[in-house]
Amino acid sequence: MCGIVGIVSGLPVEDRLFTALRRLEYRGYDSAGIASIEDGAIVRRRAEGKLINLGRVLAEHPLNGTTGIAHTRWATHGAPTTSNAHPHATGEVAVVHNGIIENFKVLRDELMARGRHFESETDTEVVAHLISELVEDGVSPVDAVRQTLPRLRGAFALAIMFRRQPDMLIGARQGSPLVLGFGENEAYLGSDALALAPLTRRISYLEEGDWVVLTRAGAQVHDVANQQVTRAVVDSGVSSDTADKGNHPHFMHKEIHEQPVVVAQTLRSYLRRLEGTISLPIPEFDLAGVKRVTIVACGTSYYAGMIARYWIEQFAEIPVDIDFASEFRYREPRMENGGLALFISQSGETADTLAALRHARGEGQKIAVVVNVPSSTMAREADLLLPTNAGPEIGVASTKAFTCQLAVLAAFATNLAFANGRMNAADVRHVVRHLAEAPAALNAALGYEDEIRTVAQSLAEARDVLFLGRGADYPLAMEGALKLKEITYIHAEGYAAGEMKHGPIALIDEDVPVVVIAPSGPLFEKTVSNLHEVQARGGRIILISDYDGIEAAGAGCHATITMPKVHPLIAPLVNAVPIQLLAYHTALVKGTDVDQPRNLAKSVTVE
């Protein structure tokens, strides 16, 4: 959700800022811009739309400055136009921002009353003016920022550049991520370590409320109370080639195909295959004392949480509550002592999930976090960190992070059940054996891509699509609908198969394809009854099941997709593959932008 980057150097920065923006573009692609200082003046290049447009502008009008800031935007306040593109600047100060300044209207009115002229509709421009006003009055840049930050409400990661101090940048962080990087005689700011990877792996993570003065010699960090502090310099562990599509046409395709490898990589940290046991990264964490689990997440991560609820209730027999983070945080639920709050997030930076985490902490809960970015804010605030080792996920639609979350959650639910005496060692060995088969089963599922591509041809013509499933396949149905909506813009709904007759069955006619996820297992017969109800009303069924399921219920379906037969525990991981590939190939038929669908961005750091 907006990416920012800044470089202080003795050498030209334009190319390197642009490369960093390319690695941040997944965070937003409504517009992009770069500013640097040339001949004693702030110079900007900005363009609406994707980064490629900014590339064209820079090709015609290059920048030669040796200090610069850059931005890729996901619009919140103001349309995605060039005049709303960051950096926002006065003659003295230029600013890039990720987040929302919630009190910008008050500040803007105040500034306008003092005669300041605004050229954009953004919330960000007030920051440039507030700092500029002070600098123009002779206040030093550092003092101007120090005085301005407490006036800003909301969330921000900022990089600020000053005309009169071309060898310095100031960064600030509150509620949005910001990373410092250190090179040879130069220093960097960025929204994440991935952006800085081609520049350096030596980085520091800023804490909430930190602000930093960056020069070529290094960084001076101050905390929220303006005390000078030291933040550890660590190896980011991110390689500079990770943002590469390889031989795949899209990141999403690459990430779908990486699933066997990254799920295996993830499971390796949890499963002791030879012993037939599961160990969590903090073995001494007291799971036996957990009396209630509250799961909170957004989007795809929320659907992974819904699947985990079935597992925790079935295996560990512990009550589970689940909510969208955006609802949970404002419900401000009271929570009993002895509870475990479990947060699931690919990025570890989603604003609503992070706020929910802090609410749960305030309610005395132990905090467990399933997260893909080990250096993220959520990871750092967890009592029990449960990493998914999916590697960077660049495609905006989440795929491999989802299946890795499921792998971790299955291991976690099993461990919880064992700690609570609801599973014995033999039960755990049984789960370990099946989980260990997941990578091979995912690989087998990917082998059906041609079949799925053919089905996608017919899906592309639909205006509405329904996805149905029962049990753990119900959240999977919602995930299937979300994937389709996100990247094809076809309206889709995921429903619990048994709920159809309570209303949605009225939607059924021959124009509405219905994707039914019904692997063999205890709920198969029930789902097939619902399938027949749809068929009897002329519905066009696309059945996703295993060989036995297709044999039993495939007759009369418009299309069938055969998945490998697996244990019900790992079926949601395996059946994630066809719903991801269905969305992907339907998007290809429709010609939509798979990796950067309209209106979306990854890492939602605004509410």
Ligand code: F6R
């Ligand atoms: C959908 C998708 C989103 C995210 C959601 C939460 O494909 O990617 O729904 O799952 O924005 O993001 P994280 O997991 O980073 O908290």
